[in-house]
Amino acid sequence: MYTMPDEIGYFGEYGGVFIPETLVNTLNELESAYNFFCQDNNMQDELRQLLQHYAGRPTPLYLARRLSEKYGATIYLKREDLLHTGAHKLNNTLGQILLAGYMGKKRIIAETGAGQHGVATATVAALMGMECTVYMGSVDMERQRPNVSRMKLLGAEVVPVNHGSRTLKDAINQALRDWVTNCNSTHYILGSVVGPHPFPRIVRDFQSIIGEESLTQVIEQTGGMPDDAIACVGGGSNAAGFFHPFIHSKVKLTGVEAGGRGMSDGDHCATLTTGKPGILHGCITYIIQDNNGQVLPVHSVSAGLDYPAVGPEHSFWKDSGQVSYAHCSDTQAMRACVELSRLEGIIPALESSHALGYLMEHSEKFRNRTVLINLSGRGDKDMDTILKETGL
Amino acid sequence: MKTYNGMYLMGNHPDEDTFVQAAVRGLEFFDFLEIGLPFSDPVADGDVISNASNTALEKGVTPDKVFRNIEKIRTLVPGHKHLYVMTYANHVYFRGIDTFMEACVSSGVNGIIIPDVPCRESVRFSSVASANGIWYVQFITPESSREQVIEASATATGFLYSISVRGITGGKAGFSDDILDNIRIAREFSRVPVVLGFGIKTIDDGIKSLHSADGFIMGTRLVDMLYSKGLDSFSMFISELSNNYSV
Numbered sequence: 062m063y064t065m066p067d068e069i070g071y072f073g074e075y076g077g078v079f080i081p082e083t084l085v086n087t088l089n090e091l092e093s094a095y096n097f098f099c100q101d102n103n104m105q106d107e108l109r110q111l112l113q114h115y116a117g118r119p120t121p122l123y124l125a126r127r128l129s130e131k132y133g134a135t136i137y138l139k140r141e142d143l144l145h146t147g148a149h150k151l152n153n154t155l156g157q158i159l160l161a162g163y164m165g166k167k168r169i170i171a172e173t174g175a176g177q178h179g180v181a182t183a184t185v186a187a188l189m190g191m192e193c194t195v196y197m198g199s200v201d202m203e204r205q206r207p208n209v210s211r212m213k214l215l216g217a218e219v220v221p222v223n224h225g226s227r228t229l230k231d232a233i234n235q236a237l238r239d240w241v242t243n244c245n246s247t248h249y250i251l252g253s254v255v256g257p258h259p260f261p262r263i264v265r266d267f268q269s270i271i272g273e274e275s276l277t278q279v280i281e282q283t284g285g286m287p288d289d290a291i292a293c294v295g296g297g298s299n300a301a302g303f304f305h306p307f308i309h310s311k312v313k314l315t316g317v318e319a320g321g322r323g324m325s326d327g328d329h330c331a332t333l334t335t336g337k338p339g340i341l342h343g344c345i346t347y348i349i350q351d352n353n354g355q356v357l358p359v360h361s362v363s364a365g366l367d368y369p370a371v372g373p374e375h376s377f378w379k380d381s382g383q384v385s386y387a388h389c390s391d392t393q394a395m396r397a398c399v400e401l402s403r404l405e406g407i408i409p410a411l412e413s414s415h416a417l418g419y420l421m422e423h424s425e426k427f428r429n430r431t432v433l434i435n436l437s438g439r440g441d442k443d444m445d446t447i448l449k450e451t452g453l
Numbered sequence: 454m455k456t457y458n459g460m461y462l463m464g465n466h467p468d469e470d471t472f473v474q475a476a477v478r479g480l481e482f483f484d485f486l487e488i489g490l491p492f493s494d495p496v497a498d499g500d501v502i503s504n505a506s507n508t509a510l511e512k513g514v515t516p517d518k519v520f521r522n523i524e525k526i527r528t529l530v531p532g533h534k535h536l537y538v539m540t541y542a543n544h545v546y547f548r549g550i551d552t553f554m555e556a557c558v559s560s561g562v563n564g565i566i567i568p569d570v571p572c573r574e575s576v577r578f579s580s581v582a583s584a585n586g587i588w589y590v591q592f593i594t595p596e597s598s599r600e601q602v603i604e605a606s607a608t609a610t611g612f613l614y615s616i617s618v619r620g621i622t623g624g625k626a627g628f629s630d631d632i633l634d635n636i637r638i639a640r641e642f643s644r645v646p647v648v649l650g651f652g653i654k655t656i657d658d659g660i661k662s663l664h665s666a667d668g669f670i671m672g673t674r675l676v677d678m679l680y681s682k683g684l685d686s687f688s689m690f691i692s693e694l695s696n697n698y699s700v
């Protein structure tokens with residue numbers, strides 16, 4: 062049986078609780094709340110109801126016929142793009158808002174990159190009548206404008222972050238500063254499998270419904286296990302949830318990071334290909350950093366992947382070889398986005414387009430295989446970038 | 454008990470000479486100096502120290518360059534004035550905990566403070582520090598339970614850092630019961646001075662701190678003063694501190 066993380070929050074060498082002492086008891090409280098949830102049928106039932114009737118689960122597993130034909134594989138898309146709010150992020154925020162309620166917190170904070178996690182957090186805060194503040198890098202506010210408007214419409218305050226690279230990493234820094242100041246009243250809904258323990262575990266568990274449904278659906282539809290499963294990796298939550306039920310199976314798992322403009326420093330966020338172990342945002346994990354241990358600027362056309370670290374469980378999976386990690390460039394992802402739109406009538410998020418782009422670029426590896434791809438979100442939010450990059 | 458007051462300065466900021474001179478001048482009053490190593494993601498710091506960190510990085514300050522000036526400061530101040538390096542866990546972990554502690558030893562550092570390592574993660578750092586004769590500073594906060602205060606007190610060397618408020622550096626100091634009670638417990642169990650920091654900006658904050666703690670730490674105010682008003686104003690403020698706290 063797979064029992065990671067261990068009781069002190071480690072996935073082998075990775076993970077842990079590297080945050081100011083002030084937050085230690087807040088994280089302990091969160092862990093207790095989650096342990097309570099894990100054995101409380103009422104809370105679990107409430108989450109199941111919300112996932113089904115509010116969020117629209119189960120999401121379909123769709124055999125993409127024209128895509129399959131063109132690339133010579135049998136390709137199934139797990140349609141997280143059809144989940145309420147347009148991405149997998151809601152699976153996690155619905156779970157965490159119940160924990161927040163159980164802990165008696167009145168105020169919610171979150172970070173966001175692509176804005177999908179911000180929207181998913183603003184959504185559940187509205188649903189539960191809680192106050193909500195979302196930190197977002199000013200670069201991301203510019204490139205994901207529709208999501209900024211959605212968060213505001215949902216009643217959240219969106220706070221621009223102008224420190225550092227003004228993207229996801231800096232939004233997390235700012236959210237942590239808020240949390241350490243307001244830890245008694247506030248729950249921080251972290252949006253990926255990153256951060257201090259118990260976040261990597263909680264977020265993975267809430268996202269595992271993606272993999273569990275996919276497993277059932279693929280067996281229903283094909284009578285067997287797939288050969289491959291592919292997902293994009295930013296912090297790594299959609300991938301962790303998608304892979305988790307397959308981790309001890311023969312299915313070949315591939316996480317695709319953002320290859321950006323190329324493999325020079327500052328041009329990509331392929332953390333697991335080029336990073337080195339370090340400590341950022343509360344855990345030991347692979348980080349893109351210079352020889353002095355300073356976190357380096359990174360780049361991706363997709364705001365949700367534009368992050369110089371990755372969840373600690375992915376670092377563990379990389380070292381253990383349980384998952385392979387690859388990357389897909391801005392251009393390949395953009396091409397994949399257009400390709401899927403025209404072959405299947407589905408406009409994928411630029412994040413998800415990285416998983417598709419990897420398959421398309423390496424279709425020879427997948428010939429005659431059955432491949433599941435997690436389509437983590439839809440591309441409406443990316444329309445400005447897509448138009449600019451493709452010149453449509 | 455004798456007081457044990459500290460100041461924080463960002464290493465090599467605003468420039469190497471000013472940093473060294475401010476350190477020496479400040480240690481005429483203060484008992485110890487915390488030297489920040491600039492880090493790209495200072496999550497425990499407010500705007501003033503974060504900006505100092507960024508500015509230093511933009512000017513190419515590296516841990517090694519700061520260590521060289523610590524070595525210099527060590528030769529300019531008496532041995533009973535203590536030097537602590539304050540930096541984020543990644544610097545120590547990435548360089549290798551052993552290698553980092555060796556760099557501390559060879560530049561004359563007495564102790565280390567890592568604000569993103571809570572007590573529960575501290576052993577891997579404190580054991581190596583201790584093997585190298587480097588003090589390892591633990592924290593107590595308004596959130597700490599009695600048991601946590603006792604554990605931190607039992608393991609702290611150098612001094613015990615009591616954080617006055619829930620928050621980051623640069624805010625307003627807090628003197629609420631939850632921290633004052635914890636300081637009382639800590640002083641009962643700790644073999645090292647219990648020092649209050651975060652938000653201590655005025656002479657009055659310092660006086661209030663000394664009612665309950667063995668000392669106070671001033672950071673943001675000094676970093677800001679040195680950067681925006683220069684060494685002369687800094688020096689005048691140190692004189693003012695000396696006059697106000699002379700026994």
Ligand SMILES: Cc1ncc(COP(=O)(O)O)c(C=O)c1O
Pocket residue numbers: 148149174175176177178252253254293294295296297298299300364365366410412413437438439
């Ligand atoms: C649609 C979509 N996919 C993927 C990601 C990347 O996050 P993660 O790696 O945690 O799934 C994001 C993040 O914003 C996203 O919006």
